Structure formats: C-alpha cells, structure tokens
Amino acid sequence: MKLHYGDLTDSTCLVKLISQIQPDEIYNLGAMSHVKVSFDLAEYTADVDALGVLRILDAIRTCNLDKKTKFYQASTSELYGKVQEIPQSEKTPFYPRSPYGRYQTGAMFLVVLCLLVNYREAYGMFACNGILFNHESPRRGETFVTRKITRAVAKIHLGLQEHVELGNLDSKRDWGHAKDYVEAMWMMMQLDEPDDFVISTGETTSVRDFIELAFAEVGMEIVEGHCEGQPHILRPTEVDILLGDCSKAKKQLKWAPKYDIKMLVKEMVAEDVKLMKKDPEA
Template identity: 50%
Template sequence: MPTALITGITGQDGLYLSELLLAKGYEVHGIVRGQNNPKRDLVRRTVPDVHLHTGDLTDLSSLIRAMATAQPDEVYNLGAVSFVAYSWENARVTTDVTGNGVLNVLEAVRLYCGDDLSRVRYYQASSSEMFGKVQEVPQRESTLLWPRSPYGVAKVFGHYMTINYRESYGMHASSGILFNHESPRRGPEFVTRKVSMAVARIAEGRQDKLVMGNLDAQRDWGFAGDYVEGMWRMLQQPEADDYVLATGETHSIRDLLDVAFAHVGIDDWSGRVEQDPRFMRPAEVDLLVGDASKARDRLGWTPTVGFEDLVRMMVDADLALLRAER
C-alpha cells in the first residue's frame, strides 16, 4: 500500500486528492495547521480514513515530524495562502507560507530521504497566476513568468525552488502549473463560489444584489476533481517534470454570470450585479488560457467537465445547501 502525505488537505484540492488516493488504495496522511483548526472536522467528515497531523509550512521541525510519522512515498504540497486579493493586504504572510513554505517542505523531504532521494516523489502546486502579464497566448510550460501579485511572486519562488531541488539533488520533484480549477468545495472568497452562492441566494429570495469587481477578466476554468487526477499522474512518471493543466478555453466573468443566472431562470442580470472599485486588483491579470498538450501527450490527462457544466454544478450545490437550512 503506497503512502501519501498532503499539505493543504483542508482545501478543495486536498479533499478531492484524498478521495482519489484512498480509492486507489493509498494510506493518506494530511497536515493541518493548528490543533483547533475548525477545518479539521471538515476533513474528518469528508475523508474519515485520512490520518491527520498538526503542522505548519513555516515550521520546518513540524514538517520533519510529520514526514517521520507518515513515512510517505509521495508528498503533495498543496498548502498556501491562496486568495490572490489577500496577498496585497498581507504580502509578508503570503510570502512566508506560499513561497518559503515550499522550501521548508522540500528540505523536509530531502532530510527525510537522506542518501536515498528516490524514496519520495514530490508534487508542487504551482499556479497560472505566475504568468500574470502574459507574454504568450496560450501559456505553456516554457512561457516567461511575469507575476502581478504577491501571491504570484511567491508561487514563482516555490516553482523555481522545486526545479532547483530536482536539478541539484536529483529529487523526483514535479510542478503542476494549474489554471483556475473550481468546485462546490471552493472557498466562498473566490469569485466562482462568490457568484454561485449569490445566484443561489438571489434565486431563493434571500439576497438582492451581487457586488463584483472587474467583469472583463478572462480565465481558463476547469473542475478541481479532474485536476487532482493530473497531480497523481505526474508522480507516476519515471522522470519528474513540469506540466500545465488547463482546459484550453477562456471565459470572462460576464460569461460566468450569464451561465449561473440563466441556470436559475434569470436571463438579464444587469440590474442585479454592481461593480465596486474595492474589488479591483491593483494590478490585473487580464487573460489566462493554458496549453495542456504536454500533459495530454505524456500523462494521458484530459479534463472531463466543461465550463457550463461546472458552473451549473456549483449553483446546484449552493441551492441544495440553502434548501437544507430551511
């Protein structure tokens, strides 16, 4: 039975990845920050067979202890301060966790492996936000990185640190450059979930308006459940490498609103959505769309859930949550 250790297990990717690995017969361990983290119960309810350890990406000693206890064959570093807007408000914390945290996990893996660096295969959650002010359309593994947020800068540091450990120590360390991937498990602060929750509330008569920022930003949106399959496939390869995971399609925030509102029978949402400069980024990322041909050719990975089905899935899930509260 292979063993996996996951940081960031309380997030949507961590939960989907845990389910995937358990279904494949893995013993799964997860690191949760803080002894009284309220999300610990979420993990226990969703994936009760996961073994949880207390740890922190900024505390190398806690990561070393978790490695020694879990004895993993694979390590998936999904932990981060991942809300881009927050990274401007607290760039230092974002840098410490999302950037320096990667170095800590890599170092914990290296120290755990000792002279046998083939003992562990490592996955780093890189991000399409690293492309920022895009220099090429679509973006691929070789595209110049030009991040436009503290979050993106921190992700670039972690990405190149992963490459450095692979090239310096021969570690089987791969990075997945994942474009936006969403699900009903997405946090309410993210734009897709903000929209699906608001649309559900408006449909149920519990909310009148949705306040948004830039409606013209374009993203490549896929389903998180598809993307964790790609993470796992990367670590099954004989050689470590970096891969873009994306749908290859781009949609605007307006497209997102069109599909979400239409799903609840509202064709004209113009009177229900307001724009507020407070929700605008200081430096916007206007267009992200990925070329996942390398992942398709080498990993056999393709997304299975399209944009419209994804949006409808999220709205339906939020409607179900609201109706369960009655």
Template identity: 50%
Template sequence: MSRRALITGVTGQDGSYLAEYLLGLGYQVWGMIRGQANPRKSRISRLMADLSFVYGDLMDQGSLVSVVDTVQPDEVYNLGAISFVPMSWQQAELTTEVNGMGVLRMLEAIRIVCGLDKSRVSGGQIRFYQASSSEMFGKVAETPQHETTLFHPRSPYGVAKTYGHFITRNYRESFGMYGVSGILFNHESPRRGPEFVTRKITLAAANIKLGRQEKLYLGNLDAVRDWGFAGDYVRAMHLMLQQDQPTDYVIGTGRTHTVEQVARIAFEAVGLHWRDHVTIDPGLVRPAEVETLCADPSRAHAELGWAPTVTFEHLIQMMVESDLRQSEQEQRHADLALVASW
C-alpha cells in the same frame, strides 16, 4: 503494501478531492493540519474514518521534519497555501512565508529525512508535488501559456508561487530529488471557498433566487480565465508523480471565458438575468490585473494521457445546483430555529 501519500492543505478544495481520489486507488492518505479547530474539516467529513492526520505547519521547519519522518510517505502533495489572490496584497509577508518559504521548508524536510533514512537514499525516493499556479504568468508574454512561457507575476501570491516553482526545480537539479510542479490554471467546484469569484457568483445566484440576497457586487467582468473542474485536476497531480522522469506540466482546458460569462450561466441556471442583479464595484478591481490566462495543456495530453471531463457550462451549473441545495437547507434550519424560539 499500500502506498502512502501526505497532503498538505488536505481540508482545502484540492486537498479534499485528492484525498478522495487517492483513497479510491488504495492509498494510505495522511493529511497535514495545523490544529484541531479547522473550520474547513467539513469538506473531508465523510472521509475522516479513512484518513490519518498529522500536525504540522509550513512556517515551522522542525514540525515538517517530524511530519515527514512520522508518515514516511511515498508521495508528498504540497497543496497548503494562502490561495485567495486578493488577500495576498493585504498580507504579502504571510503569503510569501507560506506559499514561498513553505515550499522550501517542505523540500528541506524531505531532504533531511531521506538523508537520515539510508533505505530511502538507496531505495525509493519520496516524490514531491508542488502546486504551482497560472498566476505566475501574470502579465502574459504569449497566449496560450505553456511550460516554457516566461513568468511575470502580478501579485504577491504569484511572486510567492513563482519562488516555490523555481525552488522545486532547483532541488530537483541540485539534489536529484523527484520534484515536480503542476502549473494549474483556475479550477473550481462546489467545494470552492465563497471568497473566490466563481463561487461568489454561483452562491449569489442561488441566494437571490431564494430571496436571501438582493445584489451581487463584482469587479472586472472582462477578466478572462481558463476554468476547469478541480476533480479533474487532482488526477493530473497524481499522474505527474507516476512518470519515470520528473517533469513540470501546465494543466488547463485550453478554453477561456470571462467573469461576465460565469455570471450569465449561473443566473440562467436559476431562471434569472444577471444584468438585473449585478452591480460593478470599482473597489473590487485588483491593483494589478491579470487580464487573460489560457493554458496550452498539450504536453499533459500527450505524456500523461490527461484531459478534462467536465465542461465550463456544466461546472457552473453544478456549482449553482449545489449552492441552491445548501441555501435551501440553511433556510429550513433557520425557519425551524425560529419556530423553536416561539
């Protein structure tokens, strides 16, 4: 019988890549969604025929118990979250409810269902993956950051993720649940939301090249991040749940780049110089900046056999090429609509 996986946040960047990957491995994949009018369903449109869906909400305990009981998953991947860090200052309470308490509610749902289902208790456990974040390191105590580096989050997002990380560990130690956290560093793709700085840059480079945008406004160009490809990182999520013992892992490339480098590569990909098109906006600088995040993924390399396959340069170029195709298609549709209106 095929293994069953439940993914929260299935219409997000990571959820779409993970669903695609697990389907390729022969899994039955269930995606949890909050409602039918999900604007991000386009990310999984080509997978719709192969996916099953169930309705639930990370802010509603009862719905999560129902979801887990209905799906009876072998693996749960909790990717649902408010993922845009700047938004967490504007909606700190909501971010805490979803990114922090939402983890507790899903863990409770698994514990309740396994307690009711005696075959689960005596047989196979439901294995739980929590999407932790490098933002938990915040004001970093050391560089690079590894699994035992102290956390010092610098945003409501980072604080909520830290709670989710520790409550997963607590349920593992208190109830013997198979729960792991992947401390993932920044990972991008053409499916990244346009509000994130990498996609904001690649989309702007494409639009400026096509004459659809004049300027790109950015905040701190010196911020340093460890950027990788989301498609690589979902493989690590799956590998974590295949180990004999539940263990947390740092996932990243171990290489750092600045926001300025993202801009340079993106604009070079369309034959432009970034300095001619980028304007600094102090209003876009975070209230408490996280300056340098760099992963030490040596444990994942050694124990999971995981390594990234896409370089930083290729990643940014891939995103620009995708955004060029999208922008050109949108322009053609706009032109056709204009002609039809004459």
C-alpha cells in the same frame, strides 16, 4: 485516513511529521492562495508559498527519504500575470502581478531550478511541478469569484438576496473542475521521471459570461441591478486573461479534462441552491 497537523513555516514540525509518516508521496497544496489577500499579507505569503517549499524538500532529505518520497508542488497560473503570450505553456515567461503569483514564482524556481540542478540530479529526488489554472468545485471558498457568483445566484433565485458586488467583470480565466486537476496531479506522480506540466482546459471564459451561465441554470437572465462592478473590489494590478496550453499533459500524461465550463457551473449552482434551501443563512 488519519489527520496530522503541521505548518509550512515550522521546519522542525515538518521534519517530525515526515519522519513519523514515511510518506511515499507528498502533495504540497499549502499556500496563501487568495490573490487579493496576498497584497495585504505579502510577507506571510512569501514565508508560506516560497520558503515553505524549501522546508519540505529539506525535511525529506533530513529524513533520508529522497529516494523513497515523491514530491509534487502545486504552482499557479497567476505566475503568468501580465501574459507574454496566449495561450500560456510551460515555456511561457512569468510576469506575476500579485504577491501570490510573485512568491509562487519563487516556489516554482525552487523546484524547477534548484531541484532540477540539485535535488533532481544531485540527490535523485522525484520532484515535479503542476502549473494549475483556475480549478473550481462546490467546495470552493466563499470569497473566490466563482463561488461568490454561484452563492449569489442561488440566493437571488430563492429571493434571499437582490444583487452581488464583484470586481472586473471582463477578466477572463481558464476555469476547470478540481476533480480533473487532482487526477492530473496524481498522474504526474506516477511517471518514471519527474517533469513539469501546465494543467488547464484550453478554453477561456469572462467573469461576465460565468455569471450569465450561472443565472441560466436557475432559468433567469441577468437584469440591471443583479450584478454590480465595484472599484473597491478590484485588485491593485489586474490580470486580464489567463488561458492555458495543456498539450504537453495531454500527450505525455494521456490526461484530458472531463468537465467543461457549463458542466462546472451547473454543478456549482445546483449545490448552492441545495445549500441555501437547507440553510438560508449559509
């Protein structure tokens, strides 16, 4: 594997890279994806999450690779925001409630609409979209709620920390494992014709229940003071529930998640306990 450096805000850089590498497949996972931070960096979020997609597509065409290179765009369940129906499918209307979700909607429309009409039909380019619901693993960033919880549980279990501050404990999400979702991305790119798919588990879990599952993995129950909901951590506009309908992916891709929420939490907690034992300051 060779690592190349690039920037979704730099068209020249993208053209140079794609021309040099001549890729068979491009998976665009680049985004400013932290919802809370996207409120503070709204302009940057738009530049990367929406215009970045267009820059890659134009670079593929500039390099005359539109018949060779397949393109995958990673979209997000944050598109649905204030949900219009439960569960959410490929046909559910979008109602984003954050700059991240809003500009991912821009990216989604660039691919689904512009590509459907122009890139897919006029240029014959293979371009597909994955609307991925929350996917986690032990490598999740420390500022995201799932990893924040599992790190805190590990530290509390080992006597390194007394409590953790979180936002809305009643928010519900459809959490899956990144391994399963990466497999789904690859399967989309192996189709004869490009299409767009919701990838999810079809089950929803509240933040509060995720915390309870995490503590159960270390043989503890939540007691008063372990977890504190803090108003300053809340988003300016909250998304109460996200629950995906992945029936299209199951039918057309023959894909199904292998991990359930308990398996996911078990793995994340175990890895963070191992990490904290090795490095209590981590």
